[in-house]
Amino acid sequence: MLSCVPVTSVSSLAEAFALLADRPRGLRVLAGGTDFLAQVNAGVGLERIGHVLDISRVGELRFTRLSGGLLAAGALATFTDLARSAPVRQALPALAQVAREIGARAIQNRGTLGGNACNASPAGDTLPILVAAGATFVLGGPRGERRLPAEEFFLAYRKTALAADELLLRAEIPALAPGERLAYRKVGTRAAQSIARAFVAVRAAAAGGRCSGVRIAAGCVAPVPMRCRAAEAAVEGRALEPALFEAARGAIEGEIRPITDLRATAEWRRRVTGNVLVRLLEGLAGPPRSGEDS
Ligand SMILES: Cc1cc2nc3c(=O)[nH]c(=O)nc-3n(C[C@H](O)[C@H](O)[C@H](O)COP(=O)(O)OP(=O)(O)OC[C@H]3O[C@@H](n4cnc5c(N)ncnc54)[C@H](O)[C@@H]3O)c2cc1C
CATH class of the missing domain: 3.30.390.50 (CO dehydrogenase flavoprotein, C-terminal domain)
Structure with missing residues (x-):
């Protein structure tokens, strides 16, 4: 269904930012594809897609780490990654738990934290947890990085604060302190x-x-x-x-x-x-x- 649309697959953020700097018309980002390709298969918004940027192999965006009381999860961390991650289980076990409840195993292996956020469904499972946890989203592109509280990222139904030349890079979440839940x-x-x-x-x-x-x-x-x-x-x-x-x-x-x-x-x-x-x-x-x- 997307056979006439150019697809650029990148393996680094530098390559992704270079394409974003050109601002191709109708650019759509592809991560795990579990929302995007389902929408394509259903014919939703096909006429607005002019170019696909496949970031699924950008290893820089697939990580979880805990440092100085701050949990960071890359946009390409999959639900399986989150469920298995020692930093996530230590700093915010609810995020690991909810990742185990999303879809079936195939969805958990492909679907990403960034895709869940950028799809911006009010029914996205990680989103109330990120908002309640006080997460900050880090957005980035050829013009640099900026940070937004998670609740300010969601502007309207399925509309986010991402500019046309930006990606969601990671979520940063204060780890639970002793006595907090x-x-x-x-x-x-x-x-x-x-x-x-x-x-x-x-x-x-x-x-x-x-x-x-x-x-x-x-x-x-x-x-x-x-x-x-x-x-x-x-x-x-x-x-x-x-x-x-x-x-x-x-x-x-x-x-x-x-x-x-x-x-x-x-x-x-x-x-x-x-x-x-x-x-x-x-x-x-x-x-x-x-x-x-x-
Ligand atoms: C059978 C099935 C069951 C599901 N069950 C659940 C469920 O139980 N709970 C739930 O919350 N969701 C569920 N989903 C929805 C989906 O799996 C999740 O929303 C998933 O997190 C999407 O991630 P993805 O990497 O596949 O995103 P993609 O489909 O690749 O992208 C989704 C959107 O985000 C954009 N995008 C992705 N990454 C970035 C980025 N880093 N920067 C900028 N834009 C980006 C894409 O352009 C696209 O618009 C289900 C889907 C299916 C098909």
Whole structure:
């Protein structure tokens, strides 16, 4: 279907940036291809594709490392890489865990962290975790690098802050400090191998029965993966008790903007997102469970 479109395969960032500097018309980046090629097969946006830049062999973008309390994951780190990575499992186990729940093994072997972010689906599984974790995205191209908080990367439905001559290079994430946790729940038709219908992630420290440093993000409830600041404000510094859980539920249900689609109704998403947040906050008061970091 793309037989008339030139494809340039590069094996280094320098080669990729050289092509980006020429700004070929209709340039599309190809990483693992699990979203892009599915869209091509479905004929979505074919007329806008003028040139394909295949970065899948750029080894500089395929890494994970932990240094000075900062976890860095290259854009081409696959879900299998994330699930197996010692730095990820140490600094942010929830990211390794969610990578094991994405698609089936073939998707986990091809699909990348950068592709999940740049596809910018509100149902992308790593995205609420990256937003709640406080990730910074590093974008780069022939004009140099710039950094954006993850939540500012997503501008609108499937629209990102990437300029035409930029790639997503890596995500940098502050490692969990002692006493901090990042807990999430993905609600789909099954626990694994299904697209999320609701998704909530919470990063917080719980000490003396109170939460601090709270960051909350939700998926599937707005055109973009959403940072839930009203819910954060309802929880920050407050005692982990039933009144707080209900205040948090009210806050998140009030700020999300779900729609009805084939997978769920807006009302179902609103209710489930509130319920999931309450469960996660209740969990913060107890010992870590599956899907939680400590
Ligand atoms: C059967 C199936 C099951 C799936 N299950 C899930 C699931 O459970 N959860 C989930 O979240 N997703 C799921 N997906 C979606 C998909 O696998 C992920 O979104 C994956 O992370 C995409 O990564 P990729 O490397 O394949 O991206 P690609 O398809 O190569 O690219 C996706 C988009 O990002 C752009 N892009 C990619 N990398 C960069 C970069 N570094 N810089 C700039 N632009 C870039 C591309 O131009 C394209 O627009 C599924 C897909 C399939 C086909």
